[in-house]
Each structure stands twice: as structure tokens, then as C-alpha cells.
Amino acid sequence: DVKVTQSSRxxxxxxxxxVFLECVQDMDHENMFWYRQDPxxxxxxxxxxxxxxxxxKGDIPEGYSVSREKKERFSLILESASTNQTSxxxxxxxxxxxxxxxxxxxxxxxx
Amino acid sequence: AQRVTQPEKxxxxxxxxPVELKCNYSYSGSPELFxxxxxxxxxxxxxxxxxxxxxxxxxxxDLNKGETSFHLKKPFAQEEDSAMYYCALGSSGSARQLTFGxxxxxxxxx
Numbered sequence: 001d002v003k004v005t006q007s008s009r010x011x012x013x014x015x016x017x018x019v020f021l022e023c024v025q026d027m028d029h030e031n032m033f034w035y036r037q038d039p040x041x042x043x044x045x046x047x048x049x050x051x052x053x054x055x056x057k058g059d060i061p062e063g064y065s066v067s068r069e070k071k072e073r074f075s076l077i078l079e080s081a082s083t084n085q086t087s088x089x090x091x092x093x094x095x096x097x098x099x100x101x102x103x104x105x106x107x108x109x110x111x
Numbered sequence: 112a113q114r115v116t117q118p119e120k121x122x123x124x125x126x127x128x129p130v131e132l133k134c135n136y137s138y139s140g141s142p143e144l145f146x147x148x149x150x151x152x153x154x155x156x157x158x159x160x161x162x163x164x165x166x167x168x169x170x171x172x173d174l175n176k177g178e179t180s181f182h183l184k185k186p187f188a189q190e191e192d193s194a195m196y197y198c199a200l201g202s203s204g205s206a207r208q209l210t211f212g213x214x215x216x217x218x219x220x221x
Contacts, residue, residue, distance in 0.1 A: 004154075031207065033208075035211075040120060040213055041213055042117075042197060042211045042212055042213040042214045043155075043197065043211040044211075045208060045209075045210075048208060058208075090155065092155075094207060096207075097207065098143055098145070098160075098201035098202075098207040098209060099145070099157055099160065100157075100209060102154045102155040102156065103154060104154045105154065
């Protein structure tokens with residue numbers, strides 16, 4: 001059974017802080033994804049990675065960066081958090097097929 | 112550009128009534144479509160994919176290429192079906208990205 005874990009369920013940060021969201025998967029999946037989930041907007045892709053040290057921008061990469069130093073770990077970084085980055089952040093992973101497996105989410109509040 | 116539209120943000124039906132959640136897509140290639148579901152306080156999970164042509168928890172979805180639709184249907188809704196449902200369109204590029212619709216919150220009333 002695929003397990004995708006995220007480091008925090010809830011996080012509260014202040015404007016301007018640097019924020020790290022961590023995601024780990026235990027199924028040796030090639031691909032990992034970061035989304036944000038907002039009411040009425042669905043899931044929007046921020047960044048994804050198809051291999052270690054490889055990353056590609058999704059639909060809304062502005063204000064975010066990512067890091068994938070190990071296959072099982074994919075980090076989302078908010079260099080300088082802003083209030084409009086308050087959201088639910090979902091991590092997902094997949095192998096060669098399109099089916100993605102999701103983590104439980106991190107609800108980030110930026111004050 | 113690929114796009115997924117779910118026209119209903121909220122949908123309420125009574126227990127035992129039929130339910131249909133609408134999904135329309137825009138894609139120039141051969142589409143691969145999915146329904147994901149998120150129950151209260153649970154993670155998002157795959158419900159079904161069109162290529163499998165299977166029924167999961169009584170739900171079915173048929174891909175209609177002429178109408179570019181992939182509506183999710185269940186003949187008799189149950190209270191435990193209450194959840195957020197997302198339609199998603201798969202791409203053929205690297206990492207097989209998914210484009211999600213905005214979601215429909217289904218509430219099944221007793």
C-alpha cells in the first residue's frame with residue numbers, strides 16, 4: 001500500500017518567513033507533485049519532479065521553489081511567505097502510470 | 112491547453128435518489144480521465160478511471176468523446192457518498208501530470 005506522508009498537518013507562519021513543507025513517499029515512485037487546494041479552484045499544480053534533482057514548473061509556481069535531493073523526498077519552499085499563500089498543500093506521487101497517490105495535506109496559515 | 116470543468120460546486124440529493132456529477136474536458140489528444148474523491152478528514156484518493164471501465168462503490172463514469180464529458184453516476188445515493196469529488200484529466204507528457212476540475216461537494220441527505 002502506497003504511503004505518502006507530509007511533515008505537518010497544520011502550520012502557522014508569519015508574513016516574510018521562509019517555510020518548508022516536506023513530503024516523503026515509500027514506494028520508490030519516480031514522480032512527485034505539489035498542489036495547493038483552494039475552495040472553488042480545485043487542485044492547482046505548483047511544481048513536480050520526475051527524477052532526483054529534476055523539477056518542472058506547474059501552473060502556479062510563482063512564490064515557490066522545490067527541492068528533490070533524494071528519490072523519496074520532495075520539499076516545497078516558500079521563500080518569503082505571504083498571506084495569499086494561506087492554503088491546503090497536497091503532495092502526491094506516481095510511478096510510470098498517471099494514477100497519483102496523495103498525502104494527507106498540510107494546512108498552512110500565513111498571518 | 113487542457114481544461115476540466117465541473118459546473119456544480121455543490122450538489123445535494125436525498126438518500127436513494129440517483130446522482131450525476133458533471134465533468135467536461137478540453138484536450139486535443141486522446142484523453143485519460145479520472146474521478147478522485149475526498150471524504151471528510153481523509154486524503155484525496157482515486158475513485159475510478161475511464162480506462163478501467165469498472166464500477167467502484169456503485170459509481171460508474173462513461174467517457175463521451177463526442178460531448179467531451181465524463182460524468183460520474185450512481186443510481187442510488189448513500190449517505191456515505193457525501194464527499195468532495197474531483198474530475199481529472201491526464202496528460203501524456205513527462206510525469207503524466209493531472210489537470211483537476213474545481214470539484215463538486217456532494218451531500219446526500221437522509
